[in-house]
Amino acid sequence: MIIVSWVRRGLMEIMKRSMSMRHLYHKKKPYCYVLLLIFIFVVSAILTCRVKRLVFAEINLENTHKMLQVDLEYSVFMNKGKGCKIPRLHPFDKDVMELEKELPAATCSGNNWVECYLEECFVMPSIRKKLKDLFCEYRDIVYVNDLEHRLGPSTKLSADQKYILKVTDHVHVACSGLSRQSFTPLQWSGYKTGFRRVPTNQRPCCGPRLNVMMLCFHSMSKNGFIRKMPRSHAALKEMGALLLNGYNIVGEGSSAALFPILTGKTHLEFPEIRKRFTKNFIDEKSFIFRDLSKMGSSPIRHTAQGKFEERMPLMAIVVPDSLKISRPDGAAALAANVEVLITPFDIHSTLTDLLGIGDLRNRYKVPGAEMERGRTLLQVVSVQISNG
Structure with a gap:
């Protein structure tokens, strides 16, 4: 977008200069052509230089980081010891509320047969009352990476049994049973999420x-x-x-x-x-x-x-x-x-x-700063930290 803006601005400048040179064009055509060509050449060279500089700055993150580092050091120097005044903003300020839009509530059709609480997944009591001969098959959803996943082996349990999450927090569930009133076979499937227990190592000094x-x-x-x-x-x-x-x-x-x-x-x-x-x-x-x-x-x-x-x-x-x-x-x-x-x-x-x-912990300190960039909040932080 920046590059397009520069090109567009250059072309507009060329058009303006061309319009102002019309009177010269009618009097001395050869000179007008030469001047116009020189002008276009100079503008093109400037635009090319700026475009190359912008593209280089975009691709070369190392140089970008160095430039930001210089700005940060200067900001730390100028604001050292001044601290930062935290803005006090009202969440329901009238100027903000005028732009707020009420969104429709998300609604889902049907009822869940299975719920998960922490590491336990179980059939809802209301479903057990309505159905008999009810069984559910649970399959862990194991993520290989952010884009791929696989389903684990199937575990079939009766309605009064609980499935314990051990491998992952996500599970696919498929249930089937008979209605107690009409004896009609009914089915349900869905994806559920819980929180499995994850063991932590003991530390000799401080416990788990x-x-x-x-x-x-x-x-x-x-x-x-x-x-x-x-x-x-x-x-x-x-x-x-x-x-x-x-x-x-x-x-x-x-x-x-x-x-x-x-x-x-x-x-x-x-x-x-x-x-x-x-x-x-x-x-x-x-x-x-x-x-x-x-x-x-x-x-x-x-x-x-x-x-x-x-x-x-x-x-x-x-x-x-x-x-x-x-x-x-x-x-x-x-x-x-x-x-x-x-x-x-x-x-x-x-x-x-x-x-x-x-x-x-990253111990990096901005040159000129009195303390590290990252500070643990388990120690009192000075209020004189600047927002540079």
């Missing part, structure tokens, strides 16, 4: 490791979550969740949000992996979950408030009781940090701290 579950919502600001999902917001509050009011993005889009959390780095710090330029993938060793496996857009964004909300996504943390007991100081520090500027780099450092893999 914590299990961490991350639930992500795409393109969801904190205030948008309060407006659109009030019951879920209320449930989080009932669970004692800590909403990080100072949580801020460090880039545009899902990649910029997830890379720092999962790797402690920005996507610009990795080799080129965009699909239109290469078929390479990021080394799986860079992601935090690889090490853990070893151990067991809308109109609102164009308003003044919307521009702030876009940079302030939802980040809520529910602290388990075991952490409050084992690390009371850490739990207290986490609660004290809810009003401090927080970034995805801090979440990554916090995860490595929680899971006892602090040696994987």
Whole structure:
């Protein structure tokens, strides 16, 4: 889009200059042709230079990262010690509410025969009352990668038996039985999700490791979550969740949000992996979950408030009781940090701290900064951190 804009602007400039040279054209045709050709040549050369520079900057992520690094160092220098004032935004501000659209509620036809709670999947009591000779076949859905999956072997159980999730959290279920009233054969099939138990390794110093579950919502600001999902917001509050009011993005889009959390780095710090330029993938060793496996857009964004909300996504943390007991100081520090500027780099450092893999923490420090880019939230974070 940038390249097209430059070309379009150049062509418009050529047309304007051509119009102003009409009087010269009628008086001295040969000179007019020469001047016009020279003008077109110069403009084309400038456009070509700009296009090459833009394409090079787009492809060469290393140079882009260096330029951003210089800007970041300058920003740190200019804002050192000033801190960051967290915006106070009302979720139901009238300017935002005027642009909100009520969406129809999602409705599903029919009734579920089977439900899963944690690791147990079972036939609903209401279905057992209506049917007899009821059996269900369960098959684990095992994901090979993000695009491929396979079904595990079939396990046939009667209506009063429970299927325990052990291999995966996802299962395909197919049931059949006879109606108690009409003796009509009935069938049902569907896909269910639960949460299987995952054993964690014991640590000699601190006991068992914590299990961490991350639930992500795409393109969801904190205030948008309060407006659109009030019951879920209320449930989080009932669970004692800590909403990080100072949580801020460090880039545009899902990649910029997830890379720092999962790797402690920005996507610009990795080799080129965009699909239109290469078929390479990021080394799986860079992601935090690889090490853990070893151990067991809308109109609102164009308003003044919307521009702030876009940079302030939802980040809520529910602290388990075991952490409050084992690390009371850490739990207290986490609660004290809810009003401090927080970034995805801090979440990554916090995860490595929680899971006892602090040696994987990214210790990078922006030149000129007084502390590391990513800080664990289990320690009190200084309010004088700038947003550079």
